[in-house]
Amino acid sequence: MDGVGVTITFWILAVVTLGAALGVMAARNLLHAVLFLILTFIGVAGFFVLLSAEFLAMAQIIIYVGAIAVLVLFAIMLTPHAGRSNGETKMVLPAGLLALCLAAIFVFVLTDTDWSTVSTAPGVGVTGLGEALLSTWVLPFEMASVLLTAALVGAIMLARNPEDEIPEARS
């Protein structure tokens, strides 16, 4: 991937994405953390465009920013007395050490390895993705729909309030 534009875009996206992820970590208010999370999702969608996966970038925007972030916002607003604090438990030191050590190992291994890469993109368009989904991966595709149905029913069953039901509907 050559070109000044690609390089500048990559570094801007890297700074925005990792900075927003650090904002999720550091924000003291949980609602601010959700806003930083949305910015992280948008940055990752930008990376998807840079990796010539336009369809997945759109799916990322629609599903993560449009659905999951709104779901998280709803969950925060439906737990009003739990506090908006985004504080840490007493596990913050071991967790920080683990994350730092893992990051150091990852960065060392990834930069030290001699990857055999190709310069031309394989060019997987929406057509190729759709054909692969409905030919090679048709069984996981159907199982994903079953999983989504089960998750939908399970989420409704878990989140409904039994005391709010109409008495005659219960009998």
Place this chain on the structure above:
Amino acid sequence: MSVGLENFLVVGALLFCIGLFVALSKRNAIGVLMGLELMLNAVNLTLLAFSRFTTSPNPAAGHVFVVFIITVAAAEAAVALALAISVYRNRSTVDVDQITLLRN
């Protein structure tokens, strides 16, 4: 100046580690879920980077995996947030330090 595979992989790895720290250290259960979403995004980024920069007999495989991960992440977020609301209704808190029913 050029951007190679390792640049994308390092960004994905750092995003994963930040998500791991958020998921392990946050007090609020919804904060833990946000860390999980960060980790899933980092994995998606890594899969797409490998799909873009390497040859494969099945070039759409990385994209298909990302589609499935996004699907499972959506299902996981819906169920986990419903669980958080259900716990809040019974215990009036989503603080993971105070949800210790099994300890007593």
